Amino acid sequence: MSALLRRLGAWAITLWAVHLATFFLLRAARGGPFDEARSLPPEVEAQLRADFHLDEPLIQQYLRALGGALRGDFGPSLRYRDVRVTEILADALPVSIGLGLGALMIALLLGIPAGLAAASSRRGLGDSLVRAGSTLLLSVPNFVIAGIVIGWFSFGLGWFPPAGGVGWRAFVLPCLCLGLPTAAQLARLARSAALEVLDGEGPRAAQARGLSPSRVRSRHILKPALAPLLAFLGPTSAALLTGSLVIEQVFALPGLGAHFVQAALNRDYTLAVGITVTYTALLGLLTLLADWAMSRVDPRVEALSG
Amino acid sequence: MTLRVLAFLLAVLPLACREAPRGLVVANGDDVSLLHPQRTASISDARVLQAMHAGLTRLDPQTLSPEPGLARRFEASEGGRRWRFELRPGLRWSDGLALQVEDVERSWRQLADPSQGSPYANWLEGATIRTTPADPRDSTDGGSLEIEFPHPQPSFAEMCAFPALAPIAGHAPPEQVGSGPFRFVSRRVRDRIVVERNPFYWDAAQVAIPAIDFLTVDSQVTALNLFLAGEVAYAPNAPELAVPALLAERGEAFQPQPQFASTFLRFQVTQPPFDRLEHRRAFVAAIDPDALAASLGRVRQPAWHLVPPESPHWEPPPVPRWRSAPPALPQPAREQRFELLYNSSELNRSVAEVLQAQWLANLDLEVALINQEWKSFLAAQRGLDYQISRSSWIGDYLDPLAFLEIFHSESGNNRTGWSDAVYDGLIEAARGESEPEARRLLLREAERRLLDQAIIAPLYHEVGLELIDPRLEGLHRNLRGYIDWGRVRWSPEEPPS
Numbered sequence: 177m178s179a180l181l182r183r184l185g186a187w188a189i190t191l192w193a194v195h196l197a198t199f200f201l202l203r204a205a206r207g208g209p210f211d212e213a214r215s216l217p218p219e220v221e222a223q224l225r226a227d228f229h230l231d232e233p234l235i236q237q238y239l240r241a242l243g244g245a246l247r248g249d250f251g252p253s254l255r256y257r258d259v260r261v262t263e264i265l266a267d268a269l270p271v272s273i274g275l276g277l278g279a280l281m282i283a284l285l286l287g288i289p290a291g292l293a294a295a296s297s298r299r300g301l302g303d304s305l306v307r308a309g310s311t312l313l314l315s316v317p318n319f320v321i322a323g324i325v326i327g328w329f330s331f332g333l334g335w336f337p338p339a340g341g342v343g344w345r346a347f348v349l350p351c352l353c354l355g356l357p358t359a360a361q362l363a364r365l366a367r368s369a370a371l372e373v374l375d376g377e378g379p380r381a382a383q384a385r386g387l388s389p390s391r392v393r394s395r396h397i398l399k400p401a402l403a404p405l406l407a408f409l410g411p412t413s414a415a416l417l418t419g420s421l422v423i424e425q426v427f428a429l430p431g432l433g434a435h436f437v438q439a440a441l442n443r444d445y446t447l448a449v450g451i452t453v454t455y456t457a458l459l460g461l462l463t464l465l466a467d468w469a470m471s472r473v474d475p476r477v478e479a480l481s482g
Numbered sequence: 483m484t485l486r487v488l489a490f491l492l493a494v495l496p497l498a499c500r501e502a503p504r505g506l507v508v509a510n511g512d513d514v515s516l517l518h519p520q521r522t523a524s525i526s527d528a529r530v531l532q533a534m535h536a537g538l539t540r541l542d543p544q545t546l547s548p549e550p551g552l553a554r555r556f557e558a559s560e561g562g563r564r565w566r567f568e569l570r571p572g573l574r575w576s577d578g579l580a581l582q583v584e585d586v587e588r589s590w591r592q593l594a595d596p597s598q599g600s601p602y603a604n605w606l607e608g609a610t611i612r613t614t615p616a617d618p619r620d621s622t623d624g625g626s627l628e629i630e631f632p633h634p635q636p637s638f639a640e641m642c643a644f645p646a647l648a649p650i651a652g653h654a655p656p657e658q659v660g661s662g663p664f665r666f667v668s669r670r671v672r673d674r675i676v677v678e679r680n681p682f683y684w685d686a687a688q689v690a691i692p693a694i695d696f697l698t699v700d701s702q703v704t705a706l707n708l709f710l711a712g713e714v715a716y717a718p719n720a721p722e723l724a725v726p727a728l729l730a731e732r733g734e735a736f737q738p739q740p741q742f743a744s745t746f747l748r749f750q751v752t753q754p755p756f757d758r759l760e761h762r763r764a765f766v767a768a769i770d771p772d773a774l775a776a777s778l779g780r781v782r783q784p785a786w787h788l789v790p791p792e793s794p795h796w797e798p799p800p801v802p803r804w805r806s807a808p809p810a811l812p813q814p815a816r817e818q819r820f821e822l823l824y825n826s827s828e829l830n831r832s833v834a835e836v837l838q839a840q841w842l843a844n845l846d847l848e849v850a851l852i853n854q855e856w857k858s859f860l861a862a863q864r865g866l867d868y869q870i871s872r873s874s875w876i877g878d879y880l881d882p883l884a885f886l887e888i889f890h891s892e893s894g895n896n897r898t899g900w901s902d903a904v905y906d907g908l909i910e911a912a913r914g915e916s917e918p919e920a921r922r923l924l925l926r927e928a929e930r931r932l933l934d935q936a937i938i939a940p941l942y943h944e945v946g947l948e949l950i951d952p953r954l955e956g957l958h959r960n961l962r963g964y965i966d967w968g969r970v971r972w973s974p975e976e977p978p979s
Contacts, residue, residue: 207857213874214523215864215894217603219596227599255515256671258657264671330711338707340697340714428699428708430673438513438700443857 187460191453195245198452199238202445209254209443228254241449250450255442261450264435269454272431275354275424276417278347282355283362283416288405290359291366292398295374306367310360322353322426339428350427354420358412365408369401402473410466414459505678505693506954506970509705509717513672513698517657519645520593523601525876525963528645529718530696533677533967534576534660535648536684538567538586539639543958543966546880548639552581552649552661552684554624561916562636569624571616574682575651576665583625587613589649590629602646608632634916637879643964644878663689663968672698683968690971706949709735715951718963722829725781725947734952738781739959742790743876743944744885745833747822749937750866752899755818760809762936765870767808768844769837775942777836778829785940788875789882789929792943792961795922796882799930811845820849824872825859833872833941863897873897874944880961882925883912889932900937 210216210224225231228251229240244251250261294306313321329349330338336349373379374397382396383389421433432451439448510529516522519531538553550556553567573581592598594606609631616625631638641647650656658666663685664677678693680686697714699705702721708714720728720736728736749756749765756762771784783791786805787798822837824830834851841849849870854862862868875895877884887893890909891901905928912924932938950957956969 205858207859207861211857211860211864212523212601213860214601216599216601217596218894220599220601220603223597224599257516257521258518258655259671267670268672326707330707337713338711339699339704340708425701426704428697428701428704430670430698434672434700441855441857 183464187457187464190460191456194456195242195449195453196238198449199241199445200234202440202443202448203234205440205443207443209445211443228252228257241446245449245453250453251446253439253444253447255439255444255447261446264447265432265450265454268430268432268435271429272417272420272424272433274347275350275420275429275431276413278351279355279358279416279420280413282351283358283412286355287359287362288366291363292370292401294363294367295370298371303367306363310363313356313360318353318357319422319426321356322349322423325349325353326426339426346427346429350420350423350429353426354416354423358416361412362405362408365405366401369404370397373397373400399473403470406466406470406473409469410463413466414462417458417462418455505695506691506716507695507697507714509699509708509714510675510696511698511705511718512700514669514675514696517666517669517675519648519650519656519660520589520598520600520602526718529965530675530677531645531648532662532965533664533694533696534662534666535645535650535656536660536662536968537643537645537648538569539642540966541640541643541964543956543960543964543969546640546960546962546964548643551643552586553642556639556642558636558639560634561918562631562634562638563916564628564630565635565638566626566628567642568626569616570684571622571624573624573661573684575654575659575661576680576682577651577654577659578682579651579653581649581651581661583613583615583627585652586627586649587611588652590647592650593646600646605641605646633913634921636918636921637881637884640879663966664694667693674698685968689968691967694967709949709951715954716957717949718946720947720949722947725779728949729781732949735949736947737959739946739948740783740790740792740961741876741944741946741963742792742880742884742961743874744785744788744790745872745874745941745944746785746788747837747939747941748863748868748871748873748898749939750868750871750899751937752866755815755820756869758815759936760812761815763802763804763809764811764815764845765841766936766939767805768841769939769941770840770844771941773840774833774836778832778942781947782942782945785942787929787940788932788938789885789925790877790943790961792880793882794880795918797922797926799926799933802930802934802936808844811847816847820847820869821852822849822870822872823852823854823859823862823868825856826853830872837941866897866899871897873938876944877962882922882929883909886912886925886928886932889937898937900935902931902935905931905935 210221229237241251248262253259253261253264256264290306294303297303326338326349329336336345340346378396378400379392382392420431421437424431424433435447436451439451511526512524514527514530515524516527517530519535537551539548539556540551541547542549552569552573554570555568556565558565569583575581590606590611593600594603596603609629612628614626617623649661651659661683663680663683665680667676667678669675675696676693679689679691683689699708702719705717706721706724709717749762751757771786775782775784786801789796789798791798822834824834831853838849838851841847863871875885875888887909888895889900889905890896891906908924908928908931912921912928915921915924946959946963948959953973955971955973957965
């Protein structure tokens with residue numbers, strides 16, 4: 177229990193440090209939220225700066241932002257002046273989570289079986305195919321994968337819209353593009369983990385004890401091989417949920433990734449701080465979950481107890 | 483475990499799914515930032531606002547000449563110093579409440595008030611407004627409004643079709659209630675804005691499209707994909723790389739159209755090396771706009787002037803004579819480091835590289851290229867922290883003054899440090915001149931002065947790369963990218979599939 181509290185404490189300090197760093201780094205960048213190709217009349221610009229407290233001393237602005245963040249309110253967006261940052265987060269987060277989870281499902285459903293199959297046919301045709309395929313998917317950037325997938329499924333077969341679209345159909349291609357490289361990574365990892373277990377004593381001993389082949393596979397190969405996969409899945413899930421910028425842009429999905437970069441480019445201080453803090457919180461939560469799952473699979477790991 | 487993940491996925495996905503689009507779907511480019519007609523100068527914002535807010539006038543979508551809108555009659559006197567608008571009777575906001583001439587007066591006073599944060603606050607500077615309310619006993623009287631400017635505003639009828647001058651409701655947020663052909667339904671930031679036909683619009687009988695979805699599509703390639711797949715019927719900008727293929731294969735949907743916009747270089751004239759006239763002239767004369775336009779695929783028109791040649795009734799001044807007999811760059815200048823600043827984009831980089839090559843060939847000088855992201859670039863330009871900077875300008879109304887006034891020494895858009903009493907005098911005299919021919923001559927002289935002093939180097943006049951579904955009628959390519967959504971309809975022969 178005390179370990180959990182320690183973790184949560186460290187998490188809170190990380191969130192605060194990220195908030196502080198984002199706030200001051202953004203202010204250090206040149207240009208402001210109201211700079212546009214057409215200059216605002218000076219008195220209008222002064223009024224806008226006052227409306228959003230940008231005329232106050234920086235430290236006062238920081239304390240105001242920190243106080244707001246503690247209450248879960250990051251203030252109004254400086255670009256979408258009539259929308260609050262929390263409203264934008266509430267709209268965009270489900271899109272990114274849906275996209276990330278879809279990609280994770282694809283990665284798990286394709287990657288692990290492919291890796292295990294490759295391990296069981298070591299140096300055979302299946303193994304070579306999985307290894308070649310995963311190397312290819314890992315070396316091609318995801319916007320190239322996106323181009324190929326759009327050309328094939330949207331313009332060739334006409335099954336899915338090339339971008340935007342409505343309902344679940346809008347998510348199939350982006351989830352595929354985001355999930356495939358992770359599936360490749362998982363396949364390689366699952367393959368080497370399974371090979372390591374197969375080479376060990378466990379499965380043979382189990383077989384000698386007269387256990388059925390399916391029971392040997394599930395208890396003595398799959399379960400021990402899962403531990404390194406879980407360690408990998410924690411940060412990977414976080415990366416999938418937060419790192420979908422390019423895919424969101426290519427498929428015009430209104431997720432957090434696109435906001436993340438645009439907010440910094442637009443000098444939308446409040447939105448950029450809000451998103452960075454949200455991402456950090458998400459990352460911490462997912463790592464915690466992965467550690468907990470690890471402790472369930474591998475008794476040597478006592479992440480959150482004792 | 484897998485089941486639990488699946489259950490969570492099923493719970494989350496519907497949240498992420500979106501409502502079904504109806505009617506017309508448009509790729510609107512950048513995300514709309516503000517839906518308040520007075521507070522934004524963004525083009526993608528204006529496209530949506532154009533649907534939600536009607537002006538006292540509207541423009542002919544082909545010729546851009548002003549026609550009656552909320553006002554059934556308008557007239558100018560004293561060369562455009564006074565304007566009188568007579569409103570249609572029985573006008574209504576999109577929520578059904580009455581729109582009166584007092585609403586127009588209140589909206590215009592609000593526009594001019596600096597505390598309201600409008601980039602166009604100075605449009606009505608010094609103007610006095612008088613309204614005559616509608617006679618309650620006369621159902622054919624909609625009331626009238628007179629506005630008097632300190633100096634003539636010959637383009638005011640055209641400006642009235644611009645969202646900034648549209649009346650805004652006092653009883654409800656203008657983000658939701660307007661008087662245009664369409665009314666607000668929903669908005670999701672970075673996703674889409676949905677509007678539907680407004681039954682209370684003064685010309686509602688002519689509005690044929692039931693609803694429009696304005697999608698946020700940052701990437702031009704994505705917008706092109708959506709257009710080619712038939713998912714959207716309009717996209718404002720085709721990607722530069724696709725232009726040759728679109729010209730060859732999609733001629734019916736893609737016809738580049740000159741815009742009332744120019745791209746040019748600004749010189750920072752307060753510090754060496756470009757505080758000296760001969761340095762600026764040598765750099766300008768070494769540029770060949772024809773070769774530049776050719777290297778950009780001949781879609782854009784090479785520019786020798788700031789004001790686009792399409793300006794109505796406009797005759798540009800002669801190109802300075804020194805451009806054909808370029809002065810040699812003095813030797814001491816050659817030891818300087820020269821820099822060209824531009825904001826990061828593929829097109830801007832191509833332009834900068836062509837200019838770099840032209841300066842190397844014609845002046846035997848290596849100019850360093852510096853690119854910055856947009857906000858840093860703007861800050862550098864405003865802070866005069868550059869030597870030469872790529873620039874462009876879009877005229878708000880079809881008048882050379884919309885371009886020339888930016889180099890008045892008091893303009894916040896000058897950004898060169900140039901302050902010239904002769905030029906300022908010409909601009910002020912033109913502003914005060916009510917006789918059209920005399921005004922034109924003053925503006926022509928102002929442009930001649932600007933070019934002769936080599937404050938800028940014109941590069942090319944911009945071109946619109948709109949993709950328009952050929953089955954749409956009433957959506958015309960024009961100089962300002964102006965769209966009257968109320969007059970757009972699907973062609974009766976070929977209804978959309």
